[in-house]
Amino acid sequence: MPLLEIDNLSVSVVHDAIETPLVRGISYEVSTGEILALVGESGSGKSVSSLAIMGLLASALRVKHGSIKFEGHDLLVQSDEQMRQIRGRDISMVFQEPMTSLNPVRNIGSQIMESIEENLGLTRKQAKTRAIDLLKEVGVADAERRLKQYPHHFSGGMRQRVMIAIALAADPKLIIADEPTTALDVTIQAQILDLMSRICREHGTAMILITHNLGIVARYAQRVNVMYGGRIVEAGRARDLYAAPRHPYTEGLLQSVPRLDQDRSIPLRPIQGSPADPFAEISGCRFHPRCPYAEPICRSKAPEFEGGLACHFPLSQSAKEAV
Amino acid sequence: MIAYIIRRLIGAVLVMLAVATLVFFMIRLVPGDPIAAMLADSGSPEAREALIRRLGLDQPLLVQFWRWFTGVLQGDFGASLYGSNQPVADILMTALPKTLSLALLSFIIAIAIAVPAGIVSATRKNSAADVGVSLFAFLGLSMPDFWLAILLIIIFAANLQWLPAIGYAPMSEGFWEWLQHLILPAIAIGTGFSAIIARMIRSSMLEVLQADYMRTAASKGLTHRVMLLRHALPNAMIPVITVVGIAFALLISGAVVVENVFSIKGLGRVLIQGIQNRDYPVVQGAVLLVSAFFVLSNLIVDLLYVVIDPRIRYS
Numbered sequence: 001m002p003l004l005e006i007d008n009l010s011v012s013v014v015h016d017a018i019e020t021p022l023v024r025g026i027s028y029e030v031s032t033g034e035i036l037a038l039v040g041e042s043g044s045g046k047s048v049s050s051l052a053i054m055g056l057l058a059s060a061l062r063v064k065h066g067s068i069k070f071e072g073h074d075l076l077v078q079s080d081e082q083m084r085q086i087r088g089r090d091i092s093m094v095f096q097e098p099m100t101s102l103n104p105v106r107n108i109g110s111q112i113m114e115s116i117e118e119n120l121g122l123t124r125k126q127a128k129t130r131a132i133d134l135l136k137e138v139g140v141a142d143a144e145r146r147l148k149q150y151p152h153h154f155s156g157g158m159r160q161r162v163m164i165a166i167a168l169a170a171d172p173k174l175i176i177a178d179e180p181t182t183a184l185d186v187t188i189q190a191q192i193l194d195l196m197s198r199i200c201r202e203h204g205t206a207m208i209l210i211t212h213n214l215g216i217v218a219r220y221a222q223r224v225n226v227m228y229g230g231r232i233v234e235a236g237r238a239r240d241l242y243a244a245p246r247h248p249y250t251e252g253l254l255q256s257v258p259r260l261d262q263d264r265s266i267p268l269r270p271i272q273g274s275p276a277d278p279f280a281e282i283s284g285c286r287f288h289p290r291c292p293y294a295e296p297i298c299r300s301k302a303p304e305f306e307g308g309l310a311c312h313f314p315l316s317q318s319a320k321e322a323v
Numbered sequence: 324m325i326a327y328i329i330r331r332l333i334g335a336v337l338v339m340l341a342v343a344t345l346v347f348f349m350i351r352l353v354p355g356d357p358i359a360a361m362l363a364d365s366g367s368p369e370a371r372e373a374l375i376r377r378l379g380l381d382q383p384l385l386v387q388f389w390r391w392f393t394g395v396l397q398g399d400f401g402a403s404l405y406g407s408n409q410p411v412a413d414i415l416m417t418a419l420p421k422t423l424s425l426a427l428l429s430f431i432i433a434i435a436i437a438v439p440a441g442i443v444s445a446t447r448k449n450s451a452a453d454v455g456v457s458l459f460a461f462l463g464l465s466m467p468d469f470w471l472a473i474l475l476i477i478i479f480a481a482n483l484q485w486l487p488a489i490g491y492a493p494m495s496e497g498f499w500e501w502l503q504h505l506i507l508p509a510i511a512i513g514t515g516f517s518a519i520i521a522r523m524i525r526s527s528m529l530e531v532l533q534a535d536y537m538r539t540a541a542s543k544g545l546t547h548r549v550m551l552l553r554h555a556l557p558n559a560m561i562p563v564i565t566v567v568g569i570a571f572a573l574l575i576s577g578a579v580v581v582e583n584v585f586s587i588k589g590l591g592r593v594l595i596q597g598i599q600n601r602d603y604p605v606v607q608g609a610v611l612l613v614s615a616f617f618v619l620s621n622l623i624v625d626l627l628y629v630v631i632d633p634r635i636r637y638s
Contacts, residue, residue: 056541088544095542100535105557105632114553115543150633166543 441524463518
């Protein structure tokens with residue numbers, strides 16, 4: 001049994017009784033200890049679908065159908081109290097904005113310790129010892145002194161380390177990392193991702209790594225789901241996807257970032273146009289207005305997601321035809 | 324920090340000196356004088372002359388000012404021009420406990436209503452409870468405190484006869500005695516302030532509840548209660564504290580009208596009587612005291628910021 005099993009999940013935003021789908025029926029699994037990447041541009045539904053797992057969707061967002069099974073239990077039918085018990089204890093989250101994700105008026109120690117006390121039922125003293133261990137583990141030096149400090153004493157990278165310590169507080173089975181390095185300096189990004197993948201390895205924790213940067217994925221994730229316009233358009237092993245993308249969007253993502261394993265004379269090619277607007281009516285495949293290989297059928301009929309791909313003309317095929 | 328407090332205290336003294344100077348000259352700009360108030364039309368010119376000389380009002384204004392000012396610096400606020408020429412300091416010290424009691428109780432009532440009301444209306448935005456709080460705030464703000472005071476007297480003192488309508492009992496006569504006399508005026512004053520503060524807490528809370536760190540708190544699996552009280556409220560109170568501090572000083576001066584309705588001989592009554600009689604030393608002393616409360620509560624607010632918001636440090 002997979003740790004997490006999402007089946008045909010759809011999430012809509014409701015405004016003035018008008019429903020606009022943001023996530024349009026996605027299905028995927030995460031196994032114990034596995035790192036799965038969700039990749040896509042902003043508005044692709046990757047963050048919304050993961051907030052749905054946590055039961056932390058904003059009030060205007062509703063799960064329309066589907067199921068989210070965690071260890072066999074559907075999270076969508078759990079009571080608020082049951083979900084609260086699961087949050088922090090079984091599933092925790094690292095957010096995108098370390099600068100604003102910590103409470104500015106409470107010290108770091110109390111913000112780590114409250115999760116330990118709540119979820120593990122330890123005493124204050126035990127929680128403190130564990131908080132110090134956690135800070136050391138995430139690479140915060142002089143942990144005992146830093147417990148008493150406030151978020152504004154920490155740099156962005158250090159704050160993200162604290163956020164990781166909080167996420168680890170109760171040794172959860174799954175960590176959802178929502179663009180954990182997007183707001184950080186490039187030099188810090190690799191450090192944080194190295195840290196997170198090492199922690200997952202050592203604790204046997206599974207992780208959903210949400211990112212818009214396909215480039216960082218290959219090194220850390222075993223499998224990748226590429227999302228576009230609220231759907232998964234391509235899924236597969238990170239290595240395969242990187243070596244031979246089958247969906248034009250995946251190819252576009254890869255061509256728009258520099259790669260060290262390729263000839264530097266190949267120019268970067270950005271994907272034309274802007275990400276699919278969830279509020280715009282787009283017929284057929286939602287990527288077709290930006291797709292260089294689009295055919296008439298792409299405009300009229302949305303491709304089914306089959307064999308890890310949702311495309312009428314998988315790339316190797318259409319590339320051959322183009323030649 | 325200590326250096327900051329000392330600097331602020333020096334600043335406070337300078338403000339008070341300026342207030343003293345201003346109030347001395349302003350009260351004398353008010354038409355009429357104590358002689359007219361004392362003798363009305365009955366006094367003969369000779370009697371007027373004698374009285375003026377006895378009170379020292381024949382001296383040049385600057386000399387009068389210098390005498391009073393140097394007295395104040397030595398802790399001597401002069402004496403009332405009336406009756407047994409009671410020292411101003413004594414008059415103020417008799418009135419102050421009453422006004423302070425009233426202000427403190429009004430303040431407690433205002434906060435006790437405002438904090439829960441503000442939290443409930445923010446967390447259940449647009450619910451019946453929120454509408455109820457808004458309605459209460461609207462009423463509380465539009466009702467003049469003296470009118471509410473009269474209403475309370477009619478209901479609780481005259482009709483139900485649960486509480487005394489007028490007067491004051493010091494704490495030494497027992498806590499219940501003291502509370503009985505103060506509860507109605509305190510409600511009359513506190514309601515309006517609670518309305519203002521409740522609205523402020525509501526809007527401040529609504530903003531804080533959207534903050535990223537609230538989502539982090541939720542992701543830890545904290546209970547709703549802990550999230551609200553430990554994470555949202557301290558942040559939401561930062562802007563509110565400013566208003567609460569000024570409100571406390573306003574309560575002291577705001578008690579003026581309500582004290583009259585309830586015949587409590589507090590600072591407000593002293594001030595009003597002093598102005599009506601042109602009892603210069605009394606007015607000067609009372610205004611100085613009230614302004615001291617303003618300066619002090621502002622200082623306390625600034626120091627509270629340090630306690631509530633670790634990002635703020637004074638040096």
